[in-house]
Amino acid sequence: MSQDGIRSSLRSRILHLQPREFDVLALDIFRYQARFNPLYSEYVQHLGINPETVGKLTQIPFLPIQFFKSHEIRTGDVPAAEVIFQSSGTTGQVASRHFLYDAGLYKDLSLSIFEKHYGPLNQYHILALLPSYLERSNSSLVYMMQHFISCSDSPFSGFYLHNAEEMLETVKRLVLAPDGRKILLLGVTFALLDLAESNRDLRFMGNAKNVIIMDTGGMKGRREELLREEVHDILCDAFGVQEIHSEYGMTELLSQGYSQGGGLFRPGTSMRVLLREVNDPFSISDHNVGKSKTGGINVIDLGNLDTCSFIETQDLGRFGKEDHTFYVMGRFDNSDIRGCNLMVL
Structure with missing residues (x-):
């Protein structure tokens, strides 16, 4: 199937997604982006990961969010961006940019x-x-x-x-x-x-x-x-x-x-939060690891079909008692204060 055909199929599945289908669709989008997103593909290769061997969400590599400050994140041969979102930031900070190709x-x-x-x-x-x-x-x-x-x-x-x-x-x-x-x-x-x-x-x-x-x-x-x-x-x-x-x-x-x-x-149906160990970004959990356990928030956002759906944020969080619920506890000390949300320890 062509890249356009794969994208069209994935887009339809996102819009008609049932909760039980999330994991399978996320893995399919991972393999799609690892193949057609130049930056993410290079990142995955640099980590020595073969996308075909990734069989669960916790094995997916998450792209550090800072790349949105330095690169145009793009998957596939998409048309010109309809909108370019930009983070607010404060004086002296580099703003993140998110290119919206499918409004x-x-x-x-x-x-x-x-x-x-x-x-x-x-x-x-x-x-x-x-x-x-x-x-x-x-x-x-x-x-x-x-x-x-x-x-x-x-x-x-x-x-x-x-x-x-x-x-x-x-x-x-x-x-x-x-x-x-x-x-x-x-x-x-x-x-x-x-x-x-x-x-x-x-x-x-x-x-x-x-x-x-x-x-x-x-x-x-x-x-x-x-x-x-x-x-x-x-x-x-x-x-x-x-x-x-x-x-x-x-x-x-x-x-x-x-x-x-x-x-x-x-989270919305197209979103899932996982937690990574604070001192080991590649140790990731997708289930409730205990009320007192705090970790870095990794987000799977299937809506980011044309950019990157697997984002390592600079937020700290913990899981709630109900499946897939979460609390936001603060920010990593060395990260910029994000203008979109109040996330302070």
């Missing part, structure tokens, strides 16, 4: 992942408080939220740059005159904290049963870094809610994980 796949996957966690988007009003991201034209988070806002088909859905007062008036209006939809207030961490400390009355949201507060992470140098638990305690108290929801995603990934409280993330 349709990304939109379909991100929509499917959200709806499997939260239900149909057309049952939501989406209010996105993303000031720093809106100031850039190449944010993957803004791109995804533009798609979600469009799919919600709500006249109240939209972005808010610095107009928090207008956003709160919109929330109050929707709370006082409920129309059967839920209200998703999604914000970057520093903006939610600014709102929480603004002396505005926010606790009316906790009395409404249809309001979800979701933290996308990120201080972006605007505030002192805090533990996720500290941030969520502040936000819960300010908004009068029991739980703060969270999204786990990054520039280098096209799939997301979501937490509906307590910091426990559930």
Whole structure:
């Protein structure tokens, strides 16, 4: 079969993936990328690995995420990128770039992942408080939220740059005159904290049963870094809610994980988190190794079909008690602070 034929088949399998099929599809994508991705192929060869002998997920080599800072990661003979996502970073840091060759796949996957966690988007009003991201034209988070806002088909859905007062008036209006939809207030961490400390009355949201507060992470140098638990305690108290929801995603990934409280993330169908030993990146586990066991997070993202689906991140995590769930515990000391999520020890 030609490269185009293999890709077409894999793309269809990703979009129709059943959980029990994940391992087989991941291995097929590994062999596809080890053959048609020049950089990843060289990396695999350098490690002395024969792709045909790899029979389980823990044997797959994971590409260090830093390569997204120095290379255009590309698998196969793909057309020109439709979009180039770029990480925010801070002054002096080299930004990661993720070339999006198949916007349709990304939109379909991100929509499917959200709806499997939260239900149909057309049952939501989406209010996105993303000031720093809106100031850039190449944010993957803004791109995804533009798609979600469009799919919600709500006249109240939209972005808010610095107009928090207008956003709160919109929330109050929707709370006082409920129309059967839920209200998703999604914000970057520093903006939610600014709102929480603004002396505005926010606790009316906790009395409404249809309001979800979701933290996308990120201080972006605007505030002192805090533990996720500290941030969520502040936000819960300010908004009068029991739980703060969270999204786990990054520039280098096209799939997301979501937490509906307590910091426990559930990955999307096209995503799987494995853990590697902190001092041995090639010792990898894909099952619960104990509540206290912390390791480096490796992500399998089948959505990265045209780049690389096997990413060694600089996040630290541990497994949850339920299969494939995970917590994010922090960052490796020598890694850049990522702008997309709050990941601090």
